[in-house]
Structure formats: C-alpha cells, structure tokens
Amino acid sequence: MTEIDPVPLITAARAAAVHAHAPYSRFAVGAALLLSDGSIVTGANFENASYGLSLCAETVALATANGQGRLRDVVAIGIAGGAITTDGARGREPIFPCGRCRQILNEAAQLGRRDLIVHSAGMEGDAIATHSLSALLPHAFGPANLDL
Template sequence: MGAVAGAVLIDAAREAAKNAHAPYSRFGVGAAVLLTDGEIVTGTNFENASYGLSLCAETVALATVNARGRFRDVVAIGIIGGALNKDGTISGSAPIYPCGRCRQIINEAAQMGGRDIDIHCGSADGSAVARHSASELLPHAFGPADLGIG
C-alpha cells in the first residue's frame, strides 16, 4: 500500500471527521476504509450522553463495510482526529491511533480477509502520518483463527 493511497485515506478521514458527533469530548475523529476494489467507506465518532454507548470512527466505518457484505475486503484504514473547533474544523498536530477496542475490530477484518491491514494514523493538521500494520499495533491478537474461523 503506497504513500499516495495512504494520503488519500487520510484526506477522506479528515473530510469525514467534519461530521463527527462529539458534543461531550469535543474530540472529532474520522476514519476511511479502503476495500479491495478501491472503494473508500468512511465513518466518524458518534458520542452519546451515556458515554459507554459512544462509537469510535473506526468501528462505525468497519460496521458500515460489514453491512455492505464487504468485511473480508478491507485492505487499509486511515484515521485522523483532534480538537473539534466551533467552526467544525478539527485541529491537532499529533497522529491519532486506534484505541484497543478498534485495534481488535481491525484485527478481525484482517484475519477474516487473510491479509495484514495497513493502518495510516494521521494528524488533523496534516503535518504527521505514521503507517503501521494491524499486527504491529495488536501483536499476538486473539481472533477468528483462534476459533477455527477465517
């Protein structure tokens, strides 16, 4: 997965983050998932007044992919996040990494698809991007293969 494709994912994630529903944390996150045919599916974080019911952008994007019957087709994911400003923009200079729950869900997609997914972690302001594989961010992961599914 090349740097150009990673940049496209980060740009799509940045655009998606504009729709984040983050009235409580004021921290908007966008995710963009690349599928085997080049389609990009996006998601944003979706908070709830009952904090435990909130959804991460990565989970929203991957659940959307799954609802389309494409969970095994995930190739890569781009993520950005940062402070949600009053004008709807997101600011921040540090790359955003998926939380542990999202790493587990990304691992599920990787194992079901039989490939190690590239994860592009970007900053809101575009100044930093770090690329890792799903197996780097969640080594020794438990997943479908451990249950004889895959």
Template sequence: MTEALFQAARDAATRAYAPYSRFHVGAALLMTDGTIITGANVENASYGLSLCAETVALAKAANDGRLADVVEIAVVGGDGAEPCRPCGRCRQLINEAAQLGKRDILIHCLAGGSDATEQHRLSILLPHAFGPADLGIG
C-alpha cells in the same frame, strides 16, 4: 490513492457527532476494489455507548458483506499535532477484518491539527491478537 484515503478520513471527521469531547475523528477504509468506506465517531451522553470512527466504518463494511475486503485504513482525529491511533477496542475490530481477509492491514494515523502521519501494520499495533482463527473460523 493514499491522499484520497487521507482526504476521505478528514471529510468524515467533519461529520463526527462529538458534543462532549469535541474530539472529532474520521476513518476511511480502502477496499480491495479501490472503493472507500468512511465513518465518524458518534458520542452519547452515556459515554460507554459512544462509537469510534473506525467502528462505524467497519460496521458499514460488514453490513455490506465486505468486512474481509479491507486493505488499508486511515484515521484522523482531534486538532493536535500528534497522529490519532486506533484505540484498543478498534484494533481488535480491525483484527477481525484482517483475519477474515487474510491480510495484515496497513493503518495510516493522521494528526488533525498538523501534517504529522504514521503508518503501522495491524500486527505491530496488536501483536498476538485473538480472532476468528482462534475459534477455528476463517
């Protein structure tokens, strides 16, 4: 399943709308039932309005009522040799899914220009995160 998740993230990156940075990112979410939900980054001329691939994929899962079903995430981006890691904003959004699903989501970080990969649990990338539990929810 891991290779299918990686390939789904790579395929998603090809659909990125990144005319300004030319940094194409794809994300793929593995759900509890084995399905995969993808997203790609969407840039905007007003840079602050741009959306990361992880945000797009998580929004699709939330729209389907499945935010709590995320088990693993693969993120691939750019054309360099270093793995692409979720930004701080995306880590916080992933945390929402993790707390709702009561699991420490595994994040696969892939390089767009090489075979380099890393794996991290969300709790390592975002220790002491703020989320629904801090508001007495979930």
C-alpha cells in the same frame, strides 16, 4: 508492508471527521477504509450521553463495510482527528486506534486473511504515521483462534 498511498485515505478520514458527533469529548475522529477494489468507506465517531454506548470512527466505518457485505475486503485504514474548536477540529499529531478498535480491525484483517495497513494523522499538517495492524496489536485473538 504493502505500499498504499496514505493521502487519499487521510483526506477521506479528515472529511469524515467533520461529521463527528462528539459533544462530550470535543474530539472529532474520522476513519476511511480502503477496500480491495479501491473504493473507500468512511465513518466518524458518534458519542452518546450514556458514554459506554459511544462508537469510535473505526467501528462505524467497519460496520458500514460489513453492512455492504465487504468486511473481508478491507485492505487499509486511514484515521485522522483532533480537538474540536470554534474553527473546527484541530490537531497536527497523528492519532491511533484505541485498543477496542484495534481488536475490531483485527476481525476484518483475519477474515480477509491479510495484515491491514494503518495510516494515522492529525486534522492538519503533513505528518502521517504508518504501521501494520499486527505491529499495533501483536498476538491478537480472532476468528482463527476459534477454529472456525
């Protein structure tokens, strides 16, 4: 696994989580994508009263990168989140992308022909878990399977 400093990504993800629209789950999540040129793109979860229309932070960040024409440039992602309290989002345990987000991250990974690094953290504390996307989503289906 390529060495990528997780601290700037986790810091950016925590800052993004502050902007989460999560009135239903009361759980804020922020995501920060590292692009190949060193720039960072962020996103926060965006819930909807029609629950199925809600967007995860990872999806928002990836859609933003795609809108900039940078989907193939994603190298790594930092994810942070926690329960929303009256004092803001709290939580010390690392959180991980849901299955849907793992599949969406895989799209960017396969388009960029690389295995993404996933750094996960809570909203507080120093605990950071690091995994390759292929470890979180083994035997993934993606563009390569469609013979494009």
